[in-house]
Amino acid sequence: MFKPTVGPIVGHTTTHQTRLFLRGTPRKNISVFAGIRYRRAGEVCWLNSIFAKLEPVRDGCEVIALNELSADTEYEYQAGWFSPAGPMHTVETAQQLPLQWPQDLYRFRTPSNxxxxxxxxxxxxxxxxxxxxxxxxxxxxxxxxxxxxxxxxxxxxxxxxxxxxxxxxxxxxxxxxxxxxxxxxxxxxxxxxxxxxxxxxxxxxxxxxxxxxxxxxxxxxxxxxxxxxxxxxxxxxxxxxxxxxxxxxxxxxxxxxxxxxxxxxxxxxxxxxxxxxxxxxxxxxxxxxxxxxxxxxxxxxxxxxxxxxxxxxxxxxxxxxxxxxxxxxxxxxxxxxxxxxxxxxxxxxxxxxxxxxxxxxxxxxxxxxxxxxxxxxxxxxxxxxxxxxxxxxxxxxxxxxxxxxxxxxxxxxxxxxxxxxxxxxxxxxxxxxxxxxxxxxxxxxxxxxxxxxxxxxxxxxxxx
Known part of the structure; x- marks a missing residue:
């Protein structure tokens, strides 16, 4: 996976949700996907990984929502994009691939309730x-x-x-x-x-x-x-x-x-x-x-x-x-x-x-x-x-x-x-x-x- 070419950007954030923007590089006639995985800061296991397909009409940009978060909690996440070798991949099949995530680790905090x-x-x-x-x-x-x-x-x-x-x-x-x-x-x-x-x-x-x-x-x-x-x-x-x-x-x-x-x-x-x-x-x-x-x-x-x-x-x-x-x-x-x-x-x-x-x-x-x-x-x-x-x-x-x-x-x-x-x-x-x-x-x-x-x-x- 590659680092986002723009972002990630932490957008609207509530006590239980945040919206993360990122951009990859769109490629003509080749599928491009973005992924985000996240966990509570300091923990070892990732809570979830979410993927989305990036479209050239949106300049390779997408927003992914993280849900069911806890209030007043610091989270850390990784983000990246990739192009699978096969042309027939979907979001579901692409996320099953063995991926090496970019090393950059980002953090955000949900607001207190x-x-x-x-x-x-x-x-x-x-x-x-x-x-x-x-x-x-x-x-x-x-x-x-x-x-x-x-x-x-x-x-x-x-x-x-x-x-x-x-x-x-x-x-x-x-x-x-x-x-x-x-x-x-x-x-x-x-x-x-x-x-x-x-x-x-x-x-x-x-x-x-x-x-x-x-x-x-x-x-x-x-x-x-x-x-x-x-x-x-x-x-x-x-x-x-x-x-x-x-x-x-x-x-x-x-x-x-x-x-x-x-x-x-x-x-x-x-x-x-x-x-x-x-x-x-x-x-x-x-x-x-x-x-x-x-x-x-x-x-x-x-x-x-x-x-x-x-x-x-x-x-x-x-x-x-x-x-x-x-x-x-x-x-x-x-x-x-x-x-x-x-x-x-x-x-x-x-x-x-x-x-x-x-x-x-x-x-x-x-x-x-x-x-x-x-x-x-x-x-x-x-x-x-x-x-x-x-x-x-x-x-x-x-x-x-x-x-x-x-x-x-x-x-x-x-x-x-x-x-x-x-x-x-x-x-x-x-x-x-x-x-x-x-x-x-x-x-x-x-x-x-x-x-x-x-x-x-x-x-x-x-x-x-």
Whole structure:
């Protein structure tokens, strides 16, 4: 067996299940299979081995589910792919072959089922990896921050439960002016290069990783910049996104054979850890730009989000939106929620009128990081916060945001009942960084670190 060419990636993980992504090398007219075997850390005997056939139409990628796991338990696993000599092999016959597994041993931990246990998360976005002629240029620059994240993971208490990548994990459009990538194989190559660098690969093989797309997975400021010729680009970009990012999320249905379905009907999703819940929105592909009913979230998604906010019993509710919920940017802010004020106000009024506490909006996109508090002039019980983390790795061609980039001296919204007012709760960070969130009984501690792991800023958000 050979090592995976991309992965393994630990995806959606619960107290009893995890989803593992991996890629082999597809071969024309030759069957290719992938396998995973696993056991509790420190044990000698393997609990199970699961195999799947790899298809060229999916670029040789597959997601395998491990079921009937125990809560708060460390598991170790091996993963690989192979091509049997005979052309007539099936998954059942291939797994009977005498296989020599790759020596690499990976580990992950299932979450605790203790509801009130403190939890920790890593949040980041905008990882720029330049590609020229199909090859990454200076890839260590975009990969070095993941080594620092791994150091944080190794020493973190409480343990890091998950990594949230909130958009622009790849830049499909990095050379749009010179040589735009529109072909599916070219987009696949960008994903393979981005996800196979050594440090990010090590991180994703051990910590559950949740992803959502933003514009650069398709094209800058999508769909505002869409042309009549971009349908082909969109189809290919979303095919690659579904295979490499959405496939190991909570969205796909779990099948009886230990696989997950390749059919997706949406990109937004939810997941839960104890008394903490996450709602990861798709704020990019369901936009309506018409003047009659402008939406950044489609109607079904808005209804689901509002119902979740109202009915969820979670003590802390994180809402991920790849573009900033607030504050608004002075320039080029129309790509974010600033351009959809009616829908944003509906969400804020839902939170305020139902007196929902501990709502945190998490986003990236702007190449600057910050925390901010939103209040209401006539309702002292209303309060929401935002945590922005961007970029993981910037391009020298793209500027960083700073405090002067945002509209901070005006109310976010006005109604007959009062004004929504916001203020920064820390400095705006204008360099490569990631956020480390720790949720305990009384607060959320947000710590920003640079690409070397150095602490840049720390903010505490009191829970109510």
């Amino acid at each position: 203790t509801t009130t246990k403190p939890r920790a998360y890593i949040v980041g976005s905008c990882r720029y990896l330049r590609m020229t002629g199909g090859m990454p240029v200076l890839p260590h620059r975009s990969d070095r921050i993941f080594a620092s994240i791994m150091q944080q993971v190794h020493h973190a208490q409480p343990p890091v439960s998950a990594v949230l990548m909130t958009g622009d994990q790849v830049y499909v459009d990095d050379l749009n002016i010179v040589a735009p990538d529109r072909e599916l194989n070219d987009i696949f190559s960008k994903y393979r290069a981005a996800f196979s660098q050594p440090n990010i690969s090590q991180l994703m093989s051990s910590v559950p990783t949740y992803m959502i797309l933003d514009d650069h997975e398709i094209e800058d400021n999508w769909p505002a910049n869409k042309s009549n010729k971009d349908d082909y680009l969109y189809t290919n970009a979303m095919t690659a996104y579904e295979i490499y990012q959405a496939s190991h999320s909570p969205i796909p249905e779990l099948l009886d054979n230990g696989r997950v379905s390749s059919t997706l009907n949406r990109y937004w999703y939810q997941f839960t850890e104890g008394d903490i819940e996450w709602f990861v929105t798709d704020s990019r592909t369901r936009r309506n730009l018409s003047t009659a009913d402008r939406r950044i979230l489609d109607q079904a998604q808005e209804i689901a989000l509002c119902e979740w906010l109202i009915n969820s019993s979670a003590r802390v509710k994180f809402v991920v939106t790849s573009v900033m919920f607030y504050p608004d940017k002075k320039i080029q802010g129309d790509d974010a929620w600033k351009a959809f004020p009616e829908q944003r106000l509906r969400l804020l009024e839902t939170i305020r009128q139902h007196r929902i506490k501990n709502v945190i909006f998490v986003s990236g996109d702007v190449h600057g990081s910050l925390t901010s508090r939103l209040t209401h002039s006539e309702d002292p019980d209303f309060e929401v916060h935002t945590v922005v983390s961007s970029p993981l790795s910037n391009s020298k061609l793209l500027p960083y945001a700073n405090a002067a980039s945002f509209i901070l001296d005006q109310p976010l919204a006005r109604t007959a009942e009062g004004e929504y007012r916001h203020a920064l709760t820390g400095a705006v960070i204008s360099q490569d960084n990631f956020a480390h969130l720790v949720v305990d009984a009384g607060q959320i501690r947000v710590s920003y670190h640079d690409h070397e792991g150095k602490l840049l800023q720390q903010t505490d958000i009191p829970l109510r």
